[in-house]
Amino acid sequence: MRKHYLDNIRWLTVVLVVFYHVLYMYNAEGVAGGLGKITDLKVQYYDLYLNFIYPWLMPILFIVSGITSRLYLESHSDREFIRSRTTKLLVPSTIGLFVFQFIQGYISMSLSNALDQMAEAPWFVKYLIMAISGLGVLWFAQMLWLFSIFLVGVRKLEKDRGWQMGKKVNLPILLLLTGAVWLSAQSGNTPVVVVYRFGLYNTLYFLGYFIFSHQEVMEVVKKNFWLFLVLALSLGVGFCFYSFGKNYADEPVYRSVLFTSYSWLGCLAILGGFGRYFDLETGFTRWMSRHSFGLYVFHYLGISAVALFMAKPGLLAPLSVYLLSTLAGFAVGYLLPMIITRLPFISWAVLGIKKKG
Numbered sequence: 001m002r003k004h005y006l007d008n009i010r011w012l013t014v015v016l017v018v019f020y021h022v023l024y025m026y027n028a029e030g031v032a033g034g035l036g037k038i039t040d041l042k043v044q045y046y047d048l049y050l051n052f053i054y055p056w057l058m059p060i061l062f063i064v065s066g067i068t069s070r071l072y073l074e075s076h077s078d079r080e081f082i083r084s085r086t087t088k089l090l091v092p093s094t095i096g097l098f099v100f101q102f103i104q105g106y107i108s109m110s111l112s113n114a115l116d117q118m119a120e121a122p123w124f125v126k127y128l129i130m131a132i133s134g135l136g137v138l139w140f141a142q143m144l145w146l147f148s149i150f151l152v153g154v155r156k157l158e159k160d161r162g163w164q165m166g167k168k169v170n171l172p173i174l175l176l177l178t179g180a181v182w183l184s185a186q187s188g189n190t191p192v193v194v195v196y197r198f199g200l201y202n203t204l205y206f207l208g209y210f211i212f213s214h215q216e217v218m219e220v221v222k223k224n225f226w227l228f229l230v231l232a233l234s235l236g237v238g239f240c241f242y243s244f245g246k247n248y249a250d251e252p253v254y255r256s257v258l259f260t261s262y263s264w265l266g267c268l269a270i271l272g273g274f275g276r277y278f279d280l281e282t283g284f285t286r287w288m289s290r291h292s293f294g295l296y297v298f299h300y301l302g303i304s305a306v307a308l309f310m311a312k313p314g315l316l317a318p319l320s321v322y323l324l325s326t327l328a329g330f331a332v333g334y335l336l337p338m339i340i341t342r343l344p345f346i347s348w349a350v351l352g353i354k355k356k357g
Contacts, residue, residue: 066208
């Protein structure tokens, strides 16, 4: 039986990602990568949204991916798993960069004026750099593919013995795992491109696979939802006070005890809340779930295009820029995949879809 709460976590998290990237594009917190502050406000208090959701935004997606990997492998072979993950994750985040995402690279490099510094470079050098720069949000797909391949090797070694042990996890262990999550965040972090946090994200993915794929554990999580929610909100408020005005996405913030504790308790609260109250499917949730991957892949293109062509030249007032960026993020994220899925090779290269639909 399909676990609808996982689908609902996934599509709603992607929606939150869209709002996150709108505020991130024009943030005043010193987080690089966007256009930066466009208002005259001394303090952009609404940027607190970034601090509040960032610690658990991507971690919950890795946990959910670990759970769904286990569910998939219960009815498919390792070879089928590798094939499906390669088509869905690796192809769009490698071949797709050269087929389409170089457009995102062009916009991102134009925002930072990087193209101006390459005026004398040959066109193919520019194209190569734009393609690599167009990776954008697809770093998640690259990491998830690597974890999936690693998982197949781990399965051959542990032969479900470790997975069976995960069934015994109880509330005290879930709370004690806060320390393990903190420890995992201390290693495997790449310099410069700080989104590649192999230690933290790999740990969360495997916790999803080995622990939260058990219905027995999920019953514990659902039963203690309110405890996790109170703890998460308390830590979230503390983290916002601690990190507001700082680069919350870089060292030393993302390796702090407060960051990782809030991240872990936030994920437990989300799993418990959705498992308890939103394990359901309607026509709306089914549609949102079906279109969440396309929204994730393309929303940033719409947001960054508005930033480049409207906000950077100062053609619109800040409020109009925020509203138009939000609209563009959802419009491009939903409409562009409808076009691309009708183009056989491009749909495979960009979205990992082998055929129309």
